[in-house]
Amino acid sequence: MDILLNVLKDRKITEEITISGSKSESNRLLILQNLFPEISIENLSDSDDSVHMQHALSTDKETVDIGHAGTAMRFLTSYFAVKEGRETVLTGSKRMQNRPIEILVNALKDLGATISYEDKVGYPPIRIKGKKITANKVQINGNVSSQYISSLLLIASKLENGLTIELVGEITSIPYINMTLSLLHQLGIEAHFEGTIINVFPKKEVDHQTVVVESDWSSASYFYSIMASSEIGSSIKLSAYKKESLQGDSCLAEIYQHFGVLTTFGENFIILKKEKETRKNILEIDLRDAPDIAQTIAVTCFSERIACNLTGLHTLKIKETDRLEALKEELTNLGASILVTNKSLHLQKSSEIKENISIKTYNDHRMAMAFAPLALRVPIKILNAEVVTKSYQKFWDDMQQIGIKIDKL
Template identity: 45%
Template structure:
């Protein structure tokens, strides 16, 4: 199935109920379980990833299939490594290609007993719940922050706590900080000196918790206003002073004339003027999940760019750097990777590459679908293949687009 995306106006107006933050939801579910809390988490994300994790945590089974949910794979692997019993965890074919050796090695170093059922270094896993003893472990700081977050959330429950020494440059630091802030909400203290994070053995304190709206989901609405000539959109339950690192994008989009105003019930976005940078240079090391949003925005607005800090994009739902190169080429943009983890475009449209009505492949990646669809505001018609991949993080995305004037027509492929 494909969706044909188009829009016949250049003004965007509406009030949007954003999905709750998947990043916060998944972390708080693990922390809530570790605190033996009697309180259910309020306003949980209705994304596939969160549903999978919630189902696993409340399951009576000892075998879990988490599909495409990378966060659930990492967080559950750490969580059940100390729960007495014999467990198996697997996922989709793509999940079986996503590395997990760094996390498994770290857990085994702490006393866990985890085996690979198929290929060394990759899911599926067999886990024998064990008593874990803390120590100082070393991890490459440039690896996925989800490995680090999985270990940090477990740390207070480990005998003697845990110290993690992060070597080299730290990728997605904001997501590590998010994890520590959420742990702090549940009473857990930590020390972060230079590149070492120490979490003593201690107890989580149960509390009632409500999840805020998702900033990654908000990025697509900022993108739409950046592409529109005028308009305003109210995003419910969003906070400029957010726990989420992706809130940084509010200031980035001012370069495209989009400004934010905090209201009591959310954030009001306004397209104040028609401006754009001559060239955009951003280091996404703290915010890799919004890189696709900006790449699509720049191509639609013909803004040359140089993006860095993208190393982790290669081990997401797909190799996002390769996926962006493949799909943006259909719009005439030839993107290069000058160095590992970088993406660059000279702003030139190659008419020989450009397709009349591009069919955008999504590669089982929700962010591919959501980053490309707003490009229709620049008069670019397209078809999105496998559009329901958006349920991974934003199930109501297509309905929300229809409500502000997009035409979303189903085409049988």
């Protein structure tokens, strides 16, 4: 489905939106729930990724296809490795079969897991023969994907002797590692992270409890972008959020002050309010701890006609698409002057935004959603718009609720 988004004019936004639970928290908790059936979960994400995860955990088929769900691929690799007596072929979409998994597979093999490649070495599909693992020490690079580390952490307490992980090199996306550890702590699992060493102690069962998933901060980013380009006095109330969030993307509240957007925290909600115009000429920020919001911020800067230097983006090369090259391509088509490296993005201040440009989404949900707020400036076309369901089922409904007119092409 291709759509045309029409520009908003002379409209002050005042709306309330409820956003589904965090995909990151939900997928971690789904793994933990299958390891510890004493857990109940509320406000689960309704994203395609979480649906794929639930299906993968409930099926008894040998071949498990998780589509585009990268988090599910990483977390399930470790999960099936410790499912004694079960043999699983874990596969996904064509893009997923070109996303690396070797670092995680090697770490699991070092622990004694039995995993082989069905086709190309280092990439899915992989064949996993579940077995009991007694080894309790492993090294893994800390600078590629925190999901590899979280994958190991999620199964660690179910290993007979627990697990000690030594992180080698620079450690990126630390908030996501801390999110996993915080969920373990919440369940009563003992774990410590000091320096480059993470220790997780064995736990046979946890207390019966219900865990409520906080709404997704990455999904909130698109409303921050909308507020940045809206009239002064506009506001959007989003639920359900909390000030002491486990999600690294909650740094949005601080970042978007640069665009005149103030965040007020209430009881399980936030209110975003446009208080003043963007005055900064250039935004320089290191996003190594929150790379998923890079696309939104880059498009906001372009919309607000300010320059930006975004660094810490090396993990974007191995996402649903090469997000840095995709951003460069689509922003250039809109009239931007932009340079990307393997780990950074540099956007110059733009004087114009071209109208009625078709934005390719590259099977990447965040490309579609990051560019949608440009409709406050110019009419814009989004190709393959249904890709947003990967993380945000109601995205286009919520865009219409705040006043963006959507026409199918």
